[in-house]
Amino acid sequence: xxxxxYIGFCILIALVLLMPHLVANDYYLGVLVFTAFNCLxxxxxxxxxxxxxxxxxxxxAFIAIGAYSSGVLTTMLDWSPWTAMAxxxxxxxxxxxxxxxxxxxxxxxxxxxxxxxFASIIHIIAVAATEITxxxxxxxxxxxxxxxxxSLDSDVSYYYFAxxxxxxxxxxAFNLVHxxxxxxxxxxxxxxxxxxxxxxxxxxxxxxVFALSAxxxxxxxxxxxxxxxxxxxxxxxxxxSIVLVTMVAVGGLRHLWGAxxxxxxxxxxxxxxxxxxxxxxxxxxxxxxxxxxLVYGGILLLIMMFLPEGLFAGLASASKSGTAxxxxxxxxxxxxxx
Amino acid sequence: MKIxxxxxxxxxxxxxxxxxxxxxxxxxxxxxxxxxxxxGSAAWLGEPERNTVKxxxxxxxxKGGINGxxxxxxxxxxxxxxxRAVNAVRKLIKKDKVCAIIGPSRSGTSLATVPVVEKAEIPxxxxxxxxxxxxxxxxxxxxFKMGQNDSDAVRRxxxxxxxxxxxxxxxxxxxxxxxxxxxxxLKELADKYGIEIVADETYGPGDTDMTAQLIRxxxxxxxxxxxxSIVPAQSIVPKNMKQLNMQILLYQSHGFAxxxxxxxxxxxxxxxxxxxxxxxxxETVPEDHPQKKVLEAYKKAYESxxxxxxxxxxxxxxxxxxxxxxxxxxxxxxxxxxxxxAIENMEFVGISGIFNFSKDDHCGLDKDDxxxxxIKDGKFVVLGQ
Numbered sequence: 001x002x003x004x005x006y007i008g009f010c011i012l013i014a015l016v017l018l019m020p021h022l023v024a025n026d027y028y029l030g031v032l033v034f035t036a037f038n039c040l041x042x043x044x045x046x047x048x049x050x051x052x053x054x055x056x057x058x059x060x061a062f063i064a065i066g067a068y069s070s071g072v073l074t075t076m077l078d079w080s081p082w083t084a085m086a087x088x089x090x091x092x093x094x095x096x097x098x099x100x101x102x103x104x105x106x107x108x109x110x111x112x113x114x115x116x117x118f119a120s121i122i123h124i125i126a127v128a129a130t131e132i133t134x135x136x137x138x139x140x141x142x143x144x145x146x147x148x149x150x151s152l153d154s155d156v157s158y159y160y161f162a163x164x165x166x167x168x169x170x171x172x173a174f175n176l177v178h179x180x181x182x183x184x185x186x187x188x189x190x191x192x193x194x195x196x197x198x199x200x201x202x203x204x205x206x207x208x209v210f211a212l213s214a215x216x217x218x219x220x221x222x223x224x225x226x227x228x229x230x231x232x233x234x235x236x237x238x239x240x241s242i243v244l245v246t247m248v249a250v251g252g253l254r255h256l257w258g259a260x261x262x263x264x265x266x267x268x269x270x271x272x273x274x275x276x277x278x279x280x281x282x283x284x285x286x287x288x289x290x291x292x293x294l295v296y297g298g299i300l301l302l303i304m305m306f307l308p309e310g311l312f313a314g315l316a317s318a319s320k321s322g323t324a325x326x327x328x329x330x331x332x333x334x335x336x337x338x
Numbered sequence: 339m340k341i342x343x344x345x346x347x348x349x350x351x352x353x354x355x356x357x358x359x360x361x362x363x364x365x366x367x368x369x370x371x372x373x374x375x376x377x378g379s380a381a382w383l384g385e386p387e388r389n390t391v392k393x394x395x396x397x398x399x400x401k402g403g404i405n406g407x408x409x410x411x412x413x414x415x416x417x418x419x420x421x422r423a424v425n426a427v428r429k430l431i432k433k434d435k436v437c438a439i440i441g442p443s444r445s446g447t448s449l450a451t452v453p454v455v456e457k458a459e460i461p462x463x464x465x466x467x468x469x470x471x472x473x474x475x476x477x478x479x480x481x482f483k484m485g486q487n488d489s490d491a492v493r494r495x496x497x498x499x500x501x502x503x504x505x506x507x508x509x510x511x512x513x514x515x516x517x518x519x520x521x522x523x524l525k526e527l528a529d530k531y532g533i534e535i536v537a538d539e540t541y542g543p544g545d546t547d548m549t550a551q552l553i554r555x556x557x558x559x560x561x562x563x564x565x566x567s568i569v570p571a572q573s574i575v576p577k578n579m580k581q582l583n584m585q586i587l588l589y590q591s592h593g594f595a596x597x598x599x600x601x602x603x604x605x606x607x608x609x610x611x612x613x614x615x616x617x618x619x620x621e622t623v624p625e626d627h628p629q630k631k632v633l634e635a636y637k638k639a640y641e642s643x644x645x646x647x648x649x650x651x652x653x654x655x656x657x658x659x660x661x662x663x664x665x666x667x668x669x670x671x672x673x674x675x676x677x678x679x680a681i682e683n684m685e686f687v688g689i690s691g692i693f694n695f696s697k698d699d700h701c702g703l704d705k706d707d708x709x710x711x712x713i714k715d716g717k718f719v720v721l722g723q
Contacts, residue, residue, distance in 0.1 A: 027432040030425060127513045128540070136518040137468065138420075138449060141477070153457075229453040232446050232515065234420050270422075 001178050008257055009171070016163040026155045028271075033155065033227060035267035036162035037220045039260055042247050043166070043173050044216025046259030049248055051177060052209045053189035054104070058115030059244050061122035062092045062214040064236035066221025071139040071231050072132060081145050085222040092218035096211040104206045107192065111210070119238045126233035138232025145226040158227055165223065166260075169216060173256055176212075185209060246296070250303050252310020261312050269296070367408040368672045370395075370662060371430030372655075373441035373451070374465070378418035379543055379569050382598050383443040386652030387465055388413055389644050391440055394659045397639075404666045412436060416447050423447035424454055431458045437672035438665075440658040441465050443651065444568070445515030448483075455480050461678040463661060465654035467568075467592070468519040472700035480674075482661075482681055482700045484654035486615065486690055488516075490705035491592045492523045494613040495564065496531035498710055498721075504562045504587070508537035508555035510548065510575060512567030520566035520591055536560050543569040548578050555584075562586050568593035573602035580606040587611065592708065597647040600713055611721065613708040615650045615690045622720040628687050636689055653689030661686055661693070 023029055041059060048054050069088030073079040079087070103114040126133045133139065145152045145161070152158045176182050187195035188202050196202045225231050243266070251262020270292055277287040307314035372391050374384035395409045403409060412434040414426035423442050430436045431454070438461045442448050445468035452471065455462040459480060464471050467485035472478050499507065511521040517540070528535050536558040539551035552575070555563055563586060565575040576588055588610040594600070595614035600607050616623050620633045636656055640648045665680035666672060682700070686693040691707025710721040 025432045027425070027429040030428045030432075034421060034425070127542070130518065130522075136446065136513050137470065137515045138446060140449060140452070140470065228420070228424055228450060230420070230450045232420060232450070234418075234446060 001174050005174055005257075009167070012170075012260075013167060016160075016167065020156055020159060029155045029159050031268065031271055033159050033162050034224075035264055036159075036166050037224050037227075038244070038247060038267045039166045039263040040162075040169050040220035040223070041217045041244055042251075042259040042263035043169050043256060044213035045244055046248050046253065046256055047173055047176070047185075047209050047216075048213040049245070050253035050255065050259070051182065051185040051189060052206050053192075054206060054210065055109060055112040055245065056115045056210070056213065057112050057238070057241050057245065058099075058117075058119035058122075059213070059217045060236050060238065060241035061115070061119040062096070062217035063221035063224070063240070064122050064126055064233070065092045065095065066218030067225040067231050067236065068126060068133055068139075068221075069218070070222040070225040071142045074143050075139055075141060076132075081143055081222075081226055085219065085226075088222050089215045089218045092214040093211045096214035097207060100207040100210040104210065105203055115241075116238065119241050123233055123237050126236060134232070136232060138230055140230055142225050142229045142231065144229065145223075152226075162223055162227070165219070169219075170256060170260065177256065181205065181208075246300060250300060250311060252312035252314075254309060255312050258310045258312030262310065265311070266296070269299075365403075365406045365408075367410045368404060368666055369410045369412060369434055369436045370659070371427070371434060371436035371439040371441075372411055372413045373416055373423060373426045373430065373439060373443075373447070374413070374655075375418040375443040375447065376413075376415040378416075380418045380444050382570065382596060382649075383465070383568070383651045384415070384418075384441075386640075386646075386649045387441065387443055387655035390640065390652040390655040391659045393639060393643050394656060394663075398663055404663055405670060407666070407672075409663070416442055416444075418444060418447065420447055420450035423451050427451040427454045427462070428458075431455070431460050436460065437674050438463065438662045438677055440655060440662070445471065445519060448481075449515065452478065452481055460674050461662075461681060463658035463681075465651065465658060466516070468515055469523075469701075470519070475698045475700060478700060480678060482695065482702075484657045484688075484690060485701075486592060486613075486703050486707055487701055487705075488519050488523045488591075489527065490703070490708060491613045492520070492527050493705045494708045494710060495589050495611075496527060496533055498611065499533060499562060499589070500531050502587075505532065506534050506536045506558070506560050507562045507564055507589075508539065508558060508560035509535055509564045509566065510539045510541065510551055510555065511565075512543055512569060512571060513540050514543050514567065514569060516568040516591075516593055517566050520593075524564060524566065541567075541571060543567070543571055545571050546574065548575050549582065552578050552582055552584065556582060560586065562589055564589045564591075566591040566593070570599065570602060573599050573607070576603040576606035576610055592650065595650045595711065595718075597649070597718075600716070600718070607713050608715075609712060611710060611712050614711045614718070615653060615707065616709055617648055617650055617653045617689050618718045619709060619711055619720045620648075628692065629689075632687055632689060650690065657686070657688035657690055657693065660688065 041063060045059050048056055066088040069091055070084045073084035073087060074081055099114055099118055103110045127136055152161050184200045184205050187200055192202050247262040247266045248259045252258025273292055280287045374387045376384040376388050395411050399408050412430055416423040416426055430439055440463050443465050445466040448464040448466045448471045461480050463482045463484055465484050467488055469487055472481055472483045509524050511517040537555040537560055541548050565572055590610055590612040592613050594612045595618045616629055617633055620637050623630050637648045661681055665677045668680050669676040682695050684695050691703040693702035695702040711718050712721050
């Protein structure tokens with residue numbers, strides 16, 4: 001892992017530790033907990049999209065599998081939340097293999113199509129299998145997560161826990177990216193033919209990274225279930241999968257930091273917009289949550305037009321040219337002085 | 339120059355401080371939260387609810403508030419989504435420090451927010467219907483429900499069927515929290531009334547055509563169809579039945595009791611039968627009925643303020659805010675525990691019926707709070723007993 005990323009980690013950890021002291025109340029802490037769930041799913045999705053060059057339009061389904069495994073196994077079979085979470089992750093992995101093996105052997109965007117269909121199927125099962133999933137009425141009374149006999153009851157404790165999971169997930173992803181596997185994945189993204197020509201087993205790499213990203217999504221779903229203590233099919237529809245893809249695309253496909261920034265930004269955007277509603281009202285504009293979707297669309301459009309590599313890459317190149325400009329100025333200044 | 343500026347600043351500060359001290363003399367306001375699905379697929383529920391609580395809060399404040407305390411409303415929009423509802427309720431409790439919450443509008447969003455209010459110990463008066471919102475009562479200490487029980491709606495429908503000799507029916511329910519709760523009640527109570535369900539079909543809240551499901555019902559010997567949903571998709575069922583030229587009787591749920599749904603279904607909804615609170619047929623409620631005065635007052639106020647027809651959903655919000663106001667008035671401060679206890683022991687004549695809360699019954703309504711209603715020439719008419 002390059003030094004730059006270590007610095008990034010230090011900043012991230014510092015921000016995570018600092019946030020509870022900066023935010024005024026538990027409500028915003030709760031928003032940040034939901035943000036952490038999105039970050040976790042987006043890290044996995046970024047490995048798949050940015051590094052292996054495959055699109056999944058069905059990650060909401062893996063979140064649903066994680067959430068429902070946790071919900072069903074803890075409430076109906078009295079499993080411990082941790083084993084239920086592990087079982088959900090294993091199930092997601094197995095399903096990812098089942099979906100990925102036939103589709104990832106084909107070239108092109110077959111995975112996107114397969115996962116889109118798969119997401120619909122999972123959503124329908126969640127709605128229709130009322131005996132198991134509770135159907136549209138949902139599953140109630142999902143227990144809280146405990147850690148070393150200490151229940152993660154308060155928002156602050158769950159906040160630290162959720163963001164610890166994000167940092168750990170990110171660290172693992174970075175290690176993967178900078179390993180032989182990561183280099184292989186990058187080669188696949190660049191050119192699959194060239195990658196297989198230099199001896200990379202492209203199929204296995206793609207399938208494995210798809211399964212790994214499914215595990216990330218599944219864990220994030222389990223954490224959601226333990227935090228809200230209630231699940232129904234609503235949050236896991238196909239739209240949510242598309243929102244996740246948007247988050248990764250906005251932040252920047254090519255870099256894990258980009259996925260993280262995109263996830264944080266789009267998760268906080270509704271809050272920022274509702275905060276902006278008050279000052280807008282003063283100047284006579286009545287902002288309604290109905291307009292959120294317009295703002296999302298606008299942001300996506302602007303980013304695709306002007307920063308096609310995503311916010312992170314855009315910011316990085318801007319800061320690079322900025323530094324170059326500054327260097328020039330300093331140099332120029334010193335020349336003049338001479 | 340400097341002195342003039344200084345004196346101006348001092349004067350301004352004086353005004354600010356004196357205004358502050360004046361305000362301190364006034365009694366502290368009571369903060370009440372409202373969480374409704376104002377936008378999204380259930381906007382027809384949330385909007386009248388928001389309008390109603392705003393109207394009533396203004397009315398109370400115009401009369402000098404509750405024991406001199408003004409009401410301050412904090413309204414949040416869930417857009418019908420659970421995550422947003424949970425966030426909104428947490429915001430109301432943690433940021434706005436409300437002493438009671440009205441809403442959410444839907445069964446799903448209500449169930450999602452139950453753990454939050456149970457933990458924070460803030461009374462919540464849900465405007466939805468599913469029985470599991472307030473059951474089991476020992477785990478729902480802080481949750482009350484303004485909507486009538488689905489089971490009571492089913493009882494009224496089955497009683498009507500029994501009287502009319504209908505024994506075999508097909509049911510068509512929406513795959514939402516409301517629809518699903520209705521489906522399980524319909525199935526559970528059928529035996530008791532000697533009714534057989536010969537077809538059991540469902541449709542999604544976003545569906546635009548139910549012909550396929552209706553054809554499957556038509557193939558059976560069902561003598562009536564029960565359509566059970568709360569979202570606009572339900573208005574398509576009567577239309578599809580007409581297109582298929584199905585002559586059998588159509589029963590609908592109390593979720594249909596909204597003029598907008600009836601308008602969307604148009605002529606096809608003529609003659610369909612559904613249970614509803616009395617607000618939808620205020621004119622036909624007898625003069626000596628205890629609810630008559632409340633119904634007329636609310637209908638008049640709402641329709642003149644917002645220039646649109648009253649709904650049962652707005653009625654739930656009306657009941658909720660008045661129950662909270664009565665509780666606040668009785669206990670004399672905004673301690674959530676005291677408010678909760680006051681509500682639990684309250685009797686209240688409202689829009690949806692005569693509430694009789696108790697330790698084991700946080701809904702407080704029964705099947706007599708429904709009337710069977712039919713649509714005649716586009717108007718809601720109470721069916722004779």
